[in-house]
Amino acid sequence: MLRAMFGRLPFDPVQALSVIAADFGAELSEGVPLSRFTTLRLGGPGRAMLTCRDTDALVGVVRALDAAGTRTLVLGGGSNLVIADEGVDAVVVRVANDAIRLGPDSVLAEAGAVWDDVVARTVEAGLGGLECLSGIPGSAGATPVQNVGAYGVEVGTLLRRVQLLDRGTGEVRWVTPDRLGLGYRTSVLKHSDAALVLAVELDLRPDGLSEPLRYRELANAMGAEEGERRPAAKVREVVLGLRAGKGMVLDAADHDTWSAGSFFTNPVLPGDRLPTVLAAIAARLGDDVRVPQFPGDAGTKLSAGWLIERAGFTKGHPGPDAAARLSTKHTLALTNRGSASTADLLALAREVRDGVQDAFGVRLEPEPVTVGCAI
Incomplete structure (x- = not known):
């Protein structure tokens, strides 16, 4: 029927x-x-x-x-x-399923739960672990798909298990993080309709202390040394302040928050590519320029925001009359100023992507998923 x-x-x-x-x-x-x-x-x-x-x-x-x-x-x-x-x-x-259930050292959140509500509930209950992920918009179900991360913490490091609907068989099952192919802002769930996240369960710290502070900006803002652990509630408060200063906490009255967050991922360069890119940067900016670099197992990560700015794009580009422009607070966010179309936004994304490519030979990849359109 x-x-x-x-x-x-x-x-x-x-x-x-x-x-x-x-x-x-x-x-x-x-x-x-x-x-x-x-x-x-x-x-x-x-x-x-x-x-x-x-x-x-x-x-x-x-x-x-x-x-x-x-x-x-x-x-x-x-x-x-x-x-x-x-x-x-x-x-x-x-x-829109949004139940949140707390355990003594964990939280189980259904896929439709507002992510920052999940973080807030855990911190209020005296549980640590998620505080660095405060203020990130979206739902709990999206966090393992994107392996959401901020301020030195990724969801993948805290995941206990994920409940999935296998859309091929109709089976509902729980899987452990090792089955998800988690990487920098990606997983096997991204760009695939094979499985649907129904719920996530995450490990938390029952002592109420944060994850070790690995991100220098956050540690400095707290007057702490990198690697220290501080009360989760205080770390959440500082993280929300830092994000708000970049237009990364949703506010209907602030067009700088009408965005998809960081639009481009930080590029990760394999060892054989890095010298060429660094030479291109030096040729454009001078031999004494200090390039932010973050070595890792997959290669060296560069800052997309730093590259965008050094390629000549400023906050608010292309100007106050543009319907879509870079955030006035953070060059990594592309924003709708209230009257933009998707076509406007994609045109700006192409301009920024191509500008960085022409300047440094690095092709920035978009973080958001496009539906019915392409950059």
Whole structure:
């Protein structure tokens, strides 16, 4: 029955989706601009939207749509999405299951929980570990997909397990972090529809102290030495202040926060590429320039923001009248000043990417996922 109805979906979507919504307790809506659900405030509508406020509804809806061969867009917090102005020819499944359960040394958060609410709840309960990830927009379900990180801490180092819906088999199972192929701002879940995150469970510190302070800016702001541990509540307070100063804490009244956060990832250069890039930097900026470098197992990480600025792009580029421009607080964020289109934003992204490539031979890669469009 479902397959027959969905075979007619382009002609009679409401009837078929109404059955799904009724069967699994989801909420059906039509013609909703996805700009309402993204931190960039950009994006046209999907074919329809099914909002799932509990995990059973989410699993049931996705299983039914997949069984019918219906194209879907799973939408969480919308903080890492760039959606085409025309929208997307897909049924949007909105992840809105948001339970948060605390244990003596852990937290279990359903995929739709607001991430900063998860962090706040753990800190308020006297649990340490997540404080450096305060203020990051989006939902808990997105954190292992992107291996979200900030101020020297990545979600992957704290993950205990992740609950997934296998969209090929319909099976729900828990997996450990070693199954996720976690890397710098990536995982096997990113750019793939093979599995859907339903919940995450993370290990925490019951003593209420932070993770070791590994990021110099944060340690300096706290008057601490790198590697020290401080009360998680104090670290959260300082992190929120640092992020707010860069326009990285959501504020509807501040267009510098109408962004997808850091738009480009920091490039990681293998050993054989690094000398060429450093030579290009020296040729443009002089031999005595100090280049921020962060050696790691995969290569040497450079600062995307530093490269963008040294390539000639300033905060607020290309100017106050532009609908899309770099944040006035942080050159790594591309922002919607209130009237931008997705096309405007992508044009700016291409300009910045190509400018850094021309200047230093480094191609910056976007961090957000693009839907129905491309940089």
